[in-house]
């Protein structure tokens with residue numbers, strides 16, 4: 001046993017601990033920034049009590065779309081015929097397909113990319129552009145377009161409101177045709193003139209005098225040398241542009257429609273055009289026509305001018321692609337100018353739209369980048385109403401131009417005019433207007449007034465002030481000692497600004513409230529999470545401390561076991577130490593390691609030596625590590641084994657009494673003791689008791705054995721089997737007791753039955769057939 005290293009068997013006492021399903025902490029919700037902003041945009045309208053009213057008053061930019069009919073190609077040489085009957089070679093495919101389809105609702109179009117475009121670009125896909133004020137199909141007549149587009153504008157103009165119509169689109173898409181038309185199909189401008197004069201003649205009140213003035217000019221860049229303004233209404237003089245006005249522009253007073261049409265026809269003759277691959281008579285300049293209506297009321301005492309209205313009609317030069325037009329030299333430079341102007345115009349409207357969406361964002365001043373946009377600044381800043389008509393070609397050959405224009409211009413329909421009140425044009429005047437030069441806009445409370453025309457301007461401004469005082473509650477008008485003041489007051493605009501500021505302030509306040517609430521919620525979530533984590537850390541600390549304590553205990557136990565084992569080694573090595581033992585003590589101890597993951601069951605068999613001659617150590621334990629099935633070993637079996645050994649030994653040694661006595665003298669059996677210990681079984685050499693003691697001891701042993709058989713081995717508690725003290729009986733006494741207890745018939749049967757391998761009872765181990773027959777013989781002798 002000493003040479004064997006105690007082997008440990010790892011047993012899994014407890015099943016695998018399933019990892020506790022940790023309650024997954026609720027994730028922290030993302031910061032609802034979008035919600036805050038969206039919510040507040042909605043709430044902004046709710047905040048302003050007059051917002052609902054304003055919403056209805058908001059009037060979006062009117063955006064019309066006119067689809068040009070497909071020209072009939074000349075089958076012979078792929079030549080299109082234009083309005084001037086000049087053939088143009090535009091390399092169009094013969095079987096050009098239509099890719100733009102207006103909806104029946106007349107407010108949207110579907111643009112389907114041709115097969116080639118889909119192959120060239122993966123982005124090309126069918127798109128629907130919705131929300132137009134109206135879409136005119138190719139078959140729409142000029143009359144139809146006029147009634148829809150110009151009808152409202154002309155009505156406004158006649159009522160004294162300023163407005164503008166601007167046609168834009170790629171080259172050859174029909175802008176000029178739409179605006180000016182042809183003798184058989186007059187365009188929007190001739191029809192407008194007709195309507196203006198018709199209305200004026202019919203509805204003129206007795207005390208009202210109306211006069212109309214037409215000015216017409218073009219902005220053209222000759223050879224890329226910079227933009228120039230040419231007067232088209234008179235002699236094509238070169239004009240200059242200063243402080244938002246065209247200096248030297250002639251205004252021609254027209255008394256009837258014929259005069260006006262003749263004037264416009266002359267102007268068109270002066271306009272710069274050129275032949276390109278897209279259009280045989282392509283406009284190379286931006287053409288602007290102003291119709292100013294002046295209305296005067298003749299009173300007996302005061303001659304008052306109620307205000308001027310200007311209707312502006314712009315025909316832009318069409319944007320062109322170099323690849324398509326095949327322009328070179330001068331034409332190419334013109335193209336650059338045309339495209340640049342279109343680009344700047346689009347940028348201005350996009351900037352206006354962005355500014356309207358986010359008032360905090362300052363309005364970008366793109367208008368400074370071209371002469372046209374500088375002239376149209378008020379329109380591009382949303383201060384005056386404008387109407388756009390886009391002209392497009394529906395063919396697949398023009399798909400890129402159409403697609404580009406629709407993508408760029410369709411968002412413009414969201415531009416709003418919420419302060420449009422049809423205010424008369426008081427700001428920008430052409431210096432050729434007959435001596436009514438209005439002062440520049442001034443801020444409230446500005447004492448230094450600019451006197452332009454003391455007598456006339458004073459009366460005009462008194463009228464204006466009186467009008468606006470009705471609209472504005474608080475209006476400051478300061479006086480000047482030098483004479484009548486000229487204060488330009490735009491009360492409604494100021495009021496609107498105040499409203500906007502207030503709305504913006506309230507919106508900011510609301511956004512901040514929402515933001516702080518959301519921030520608070522997020523912080524609260526983080527705090528909860530922190531607390532959870534702290535609790536977890538605390539519990540982990542506690543469990544760690546417990547584990548440490550258990551670890552220390554186990555270490556102590558291990559040290560103790562080691563010291564015991566070393567003691568055992570020390571005392572078991574010399575054989576002389578074992579001499580003189582009288583009692584053998586067998587202890588079975590099961591120690592259990594509860595905390596270790598792998599539990600080892602150990603059976604400690606302790607052999608106690610009660611009477612070591614020269615030491616205080618009473619018992620020594622030898623530790624035997626057994627495997628689990630072996631742990632079923634019952635202590636009673638061990639005890640029986642001990643008994644058997646003792647019985648065998650006694651049988652061996654009871655040949656005569658002297659030998660027995662010598663056995664009892666403990667000094668003649670060193671080899672037997674050593675053998676017993678080396679077999680790792682407890683062995684005791686017991687003194688021989690008397691007969692009564694023997695009987696009593698046997699009975700006690702039997703009962704104990706039965707009890708031991710009944711009791712299962714417990715592993716979790718150290719079970720110590722008390723050593724049984726038993727004396728060896730004298731041989732005669734043993735024989736007698738055996739003879740008395742022997743039932744010969746039974747033994748016969750049992751002996752027969754045992755042949756089949758039946759196990760003998762533990763108490764009958766030494767009764768062989770020979771011994772039984774000897775006993776039977778002796779019994780017969782006794783009888």
Ligand SMILES: Nc1ncnc2c1ncn2[C@@H]1O[C@H](COP(=O)(O)OP(=O)(O)OP(=O)(O)O)[C@@H](O)[C@H]1O
Pocket residue numbers: 067068069081082083084138169170171172173174175176177178278279281282283284316317318319391
């Ligand atoms: N709706 C239409 N109905 C019939 N013909 C049209 C229509 N629109 C355009 N056209 C014809 O198409 C040709 C080109 O038109 P137009 O000159 O008006 O184009 P544009 O857009 O002004 O071109 P550019 O920008 O180069 O001046 C003209 O011959 C015109 O008669």
